[in-house]
Amino acid sequence: MDAIVVENLSKHFRKAYDKTLKGFFISMAKREKRYKEFIALNNVSFTVKKGESYAIIGKNGAGKSTLFKVLSGIIYPDAGKVQMNGKVAPLIELGAGLSRDLTGAENIRLNCAIFGLNKKRIEEVYPEIVAFSELEEFIDTPVKFYSSGMKARLGFSIAVHIDADIILIDEVLAVGDKDFKKKCYAKMEELRGSDKTLVIVSHSLKPLRKICDRALILERGCVVDVGGIDEMIDKYQDEKKPKKNQKGA
Numbered sequence: 436m437d438a439i440v441v442e443n444l445s446k447h448f449r450k451a452y453d454k455t456l457k458g459f460f461i462s463m464a465k466r467e468k469r470y471k472e473f474i475a476l477n478n479v480s481f482t483v484k485k486g487e488s489y490a491i492i493g494k495n496g497a498g499k500s501t502l503f504k505v506l507s508g509i510i511y512p513d514a515g516k517v518q519m520n521g522k523v524a525p526l527i528e529l530g531a532g533l534s535r536d537l538t539g540a541e542n543i544r545l546n547c548a549i550f551g552l553n554k555k556r557i558e559e560v561y562p563e564i565v566a567f568s569e570l571e572e573f574i575d576t577p578v579k580f581y582s583s584g585m586k587a588r589l590g591f592s593i594a595v596h597i598d599a600d601i602i603l604i605d606e607v608l609a610v611g612d613k614d615f616k617k618k619c620y621a622k623m624e625e626l627r628g629s630d631k632t633l634v635i636v637s638h639s640l641k642p643l644r645k646i647c648d649r650a651l652i653l654e655r656g657c658v659v660d661v662g663g664i665d666e667m668i669d670k671y672q673d674e675k676k677p678k679k680n681q682k683g684a
């Protein structure tokens with residue numbers, strides 16, 4: 436069964452040439468367009484099977500975060516179809532989904548409730564979330580006083596404990612400390628063997644080899660290839676290597 440089905444997805448943005456007031460009046464006077472159309476996702480199609488761990492890899496600006504935002508319903512595509520078969524826990528921006536003025540404890544309970552967990556289930560997972568995040572000391576502190584690493588800890592712990600069917604993780608571990616990252620990677624490896632579906636965006640390719648089954652390479656908004664994780668990482672790394680000058684070689 437497919438957990439995620441994406442068909443012919445496209446998304447464009449408008450990029451302003453000149454955002455200054457002066458630029459605005461000049462382009463008005465010249466009757467010029469003040470923006471150019473930019474295609475962030477171009478006819479993207481792929482499927483992720485239930486229980487699969489799937490990586491999206493690509494250079495900066497390839498469209499990975501835009502794709503995740505569409506998958507989690509934060510932004511709408513211009514064209515195409517997205518089918519998410521199950522409850523989705525998106526961990527796509529540091530601090531997103533956390534209320535700054537609420538404490539860590541309040542945020543855990545609020546997120547669990549929003550996600551549809553009942554009171555009994557919340558009380559069951561609450562200590563697991565706190566223990567995994569290792570934030571016991573700061574759990575009654577408002578999140579606005581958390582460091583980025585602490586927000587990543589809380590966000591990750593909530594996402595993997597709230598009984599989601601599909602977990603989307605976008606590079607949020609980049610800010611975590613080494614030990615916590617290791618622990619998160621181990622947790623994701625554990626999820627690989629479960630019926631949860633994991634989709635992860637990361638520039639740290641080494642851990643992906645252990646965590647993921649398959650990968651999709653995205654380049655300038657287009658799907659370049661989809662295949663087994665090792666094959667795709669090798670291919671991506673090969674393409675990133677500077678090509679030797681053929682002349683005189």
Ligand SMILES: Nc1ncnc2c1ncn2[C@@H]1O[C@H](COP(=O)(O)OP(=O)(O)OP(=O)(O)O)[C@@H](O)[C@H]1O
Nearest residue numbers: 448449450475493494495496497498499500501502
């Ligand atoms: N709201 C927006 N308005 C205009 N352009 C945008 C917007 N969001 C993203 N873009 C552009 O779309 C392109 C893809 O961005 P995206 O953040 O999806 O890339 P990415 O692959 O996640 O990059 P990175 O690895 O650096 O995080 C970029 O050129 C970006 O500037």
